[in-house]
Amino acid sequence: MNDITVALIGNPNTGKTSLINSLTGLSLHVGNWPGKTVQKKEGSFKSGQNLIHLVDLPGTYSVKPYSEEEKVTDDFLKYGHVDVVIQVIDVNVLARNLIMTHEIVALGKKVVLAFNFNTEAKKRGLKIDLQKICQKLSLPVVAIEANKGINKKKLIETVIKVSQQDFCRPSYLSSLLDSNKKNVDREKALDFFNKEISPFYDDNSIWQKIQSIDRIVMNKFTAFPVFLLVMFLIFKLIFTISNPLISTIGLFFEKIAAVMPTSLPPLLHSFITGGLIGGIGTVLSFAPLIFTLFIMIAIIEDSGYLGRTVVLSDRFFQKFGISGHSFIPMILGFGCNVPAILATRTIKNHKERLIAILTNSFISCGARLPVYALFAGIFFPNRASVVIFGLYFLGILVNLTASAILARFIKNNESATLILELPPYRMPVFSNVLKHAWYHTRGFIQKASTTIFFAVIIIWFFASIPFGVDYGSRLSLAGKIGEFISPIFQPLGFSHWTYTISLLFGISAKEIIIGTLGTLHSVSADGLIQILPQTISKAGALSFLVFVSLYTPCVAAISVMKKETGKWKYAIIQPLTTIVVAWLFAFATYRIALAFIP
């Protein structure tokens, strides 16, 4: 078996991830915004007698790195073992892409060019003579359609063939180098394109087609109303679609609990109704919410709108000492803080990146949404969406305020500006959106069967010992721990031990908050509707939600924070600070709420 290592390189949004998915059968998420791939990702497959290792590298505009994620590509090209480079090229932007081709060849790498988005380009009126371009460049060129897998076999055959040949430096290359004869002179490279390639690349009609959507989406009068409308629609759709499904699943678990024979040994009965149905059932019933949330996030990403929001938010964010670059991690944080913290790698300025990492957990992640949905549904049934929207808004407000404060304290002299390519608008591919949403929902379900399952066993055990006490009573170990810490929460209006212990367990994963309440009360989400109002007032419930929305990130987010900052101090100080912030905001909320609601 012949091992061939192939690196996929290209500008952002050229279809590298689609290509690796189509070649390897992986389901890596494909996005439509610069910086979607921030880590190198790998996959292998067999082709005849060859085992091909594919490495998907973060998108870059040059072999000289500009930001953190581009350094990954640079390091891999310079120090990693690469047999062949596939440069994936958006054929609509050929002139610019070919400058990087010369840079890669100048590094002594064997290159195969994969021209992507041919169908889209032809529709827009591009006329291209592939064979002639291939001859002029003295490099193999394959026209592909990455998202449909068109010509992938031909591409791999070409890669295998090239891997068996010696590196051959095109004769024109030396005339494109700068005076040091080391680096490619971009002006000379563009001249080369204009003289040699452009006679076979007629893009006049593309030049005329400026994207008219941007005239509305980014217009100074309509941009913000459009943005608010998009956010409102997303929010509305998430709840309209998922609410009936959540109730159905909740009722299903209630029915199972109801048919559990009472003749079972009491310990087993309490484990099934409390631990399994109450804990895991409550969490699982919110799977539709997670699914619709990620469908919406995927649509925003894939359509190309996400890139626009960076530019739109830039001026506003500058008032807080950050830039529009911080907006993408914020939006991704609504899904999960872990990928959001990874996405900060696209922020070039180190100070801004650190601020974005440290403040991201104030953005309400998907795991907190079930807690909001449950409590807002019980205590504010007519105003549930206002309450939830308010919690999201509070998260953004605290995030921006914390950013502004940190920006004053963290010293750094790096200059930072916003230079961003806006991807073309593309209709999101339905299967791609579903795949993305399912990937996260599967993760949520898997978590219910692993992390949450173990947490629920511990909670159930704590609620059962010492043996002989009533299950889930304040005399149990869980009750004692909860009561021990409850004085801290007394001023916040939720001192009942079940809430305080659920917050404690919630540090491992936020879904566990409702899982704990379900386990302790031996009911699923629907059953909690009757029980919770007996132990907490409306004002207390609101204060509890505010605390949940702001307090410490989960263990996974803390560990990725440590990894990305490289320092333990941030992973310790950040969660502690957020607890204090959450306490203060919950206290203020409780005091204000008491004046208006019982």
Next chain:
Amino acid sequence: MTITLNKLELDSSAIIESIKTDQPTKERLESLGFLPGVRIFAVVKTPLGSSGVYLCLNSMIALREEVTALIEVRLEANNE
């Protein structure tokens, strides 16, 4: 006539003459196709007026005014 890019009116085009930013920014702009002789088109001015979106070598690039004020462009005959 030579002006700075931030002064280029919407829906008009110009040819890039020189870039006077710091070196890393210049490198980034060049890798995005902002090279002398390239024709550039002003597509959008964002709300609050701090940034503009420009069409350059068939791709849309958003830049802040602090950068576009350092890019010199030559107006094309039909714009003058």
